[in-house]
Amino acid sequence: MRSALFWPFLLILGVRPLVAQAPLAAAPVVEAFQLFDRVGESVWPGWTTAPSQLLLVTDSAEHFYPTPLSGAVAWSRKRIFSPRFQATFPAVGGVPTIVIGTPAGTGTPPDRWVLVALHEHFHQLQYSRPDYYTRLNALGLARGDTTGMWALNFPFPYDSGAVQGAVRRWALAMQEALRAKGTARATAYTNAADLKRTLDAMLAPDDRRYFDFQLWQEGVPRWTELAAARAGHRARLVADATLAWQEARLVDELGRIDLGAQRREVVYPLGAAMAELMERQGVRWKATYFERMFILEL
Secondary structure (H helix, E strand, O other), rough: EEEEOOOOOOOOOOOOOOOOOOOOOOHHHHHHOOOOOOOOHOOOOOOOHHOOOEEOOOOOOOEEEEHHOOOOOOOOEOOOOOOEEEEEEEEEEEEEEEEOHHHHHOOHHHHHHHHHHHHHHHOOOOOOOOOOHHHHHHOOOOOOOOOOHHHHOOOOOOOOOOHHHHHHHHHHHHHHHHHOOOOOOHHHHHHHHHHHHHHHHHHHHHHHHHHHHHHHHHHHHHHHHHHHHHHHHHHOOOOOOHHHHHHHHHHHHHHHOHHHHHHHHHHHHHHHHHHHHHOOOOOOOOHHHHOOOOOOOO
């Protein structure tokens, strides 16, 4: 599970203090935040202002790290959440908290897990903006749902053949733009932007707002995985193979976009590709990312 938005009725149960040292599972937690400590501000100015608390879920227990860089566990409790969790929500003290299983529990190689943890840390930056929830409610997409699950279950037209085709054509255009060289880049970028506008015109107003919100919400944190890998590679903290995998994923996933089968999951590679294309074109998109909240446009 990735990046759920609202969990208002969760209870913190069975907490007990720890006097022992942090478990061995803390190693990737510390590694992730050591990387962030070195490259976070260069990837996204102001990122270090976000909360960073983390709940690590093992097979039998959960360990709370109020400051993950230190590796110190404040308390542990019997496991409540799935060891496969990779999510961020106000799980502890009403503060956006990374709730994540270990690399083994999530089935994620350790080098990629470190970057997924930073992906979730970017959600902490999003959710901690003082106007985030006010502006989210103003989208008017909840339709009476007070649990927040509308963000996962919104009735977007995933099964529309016309919308599926438009999303597919747009994804392939962005793939082409990412592969383009030299003077062809600008033309390919313009084509991708045009196809996004074509898709927008097909969608009902609420459907477009929802799709744009998801691209903004999930696509950019996915892009930060790549951006952190690049910055970490320059600092000799990320291996060649790790960066190569991130670079290849950015392009390759666009060729496998299937809205009908993947549903909401398509927003991860699509939004990441948008961020990367704007970055390459020199668009100052990060400066307006929180001003134009829930809108990501080529």
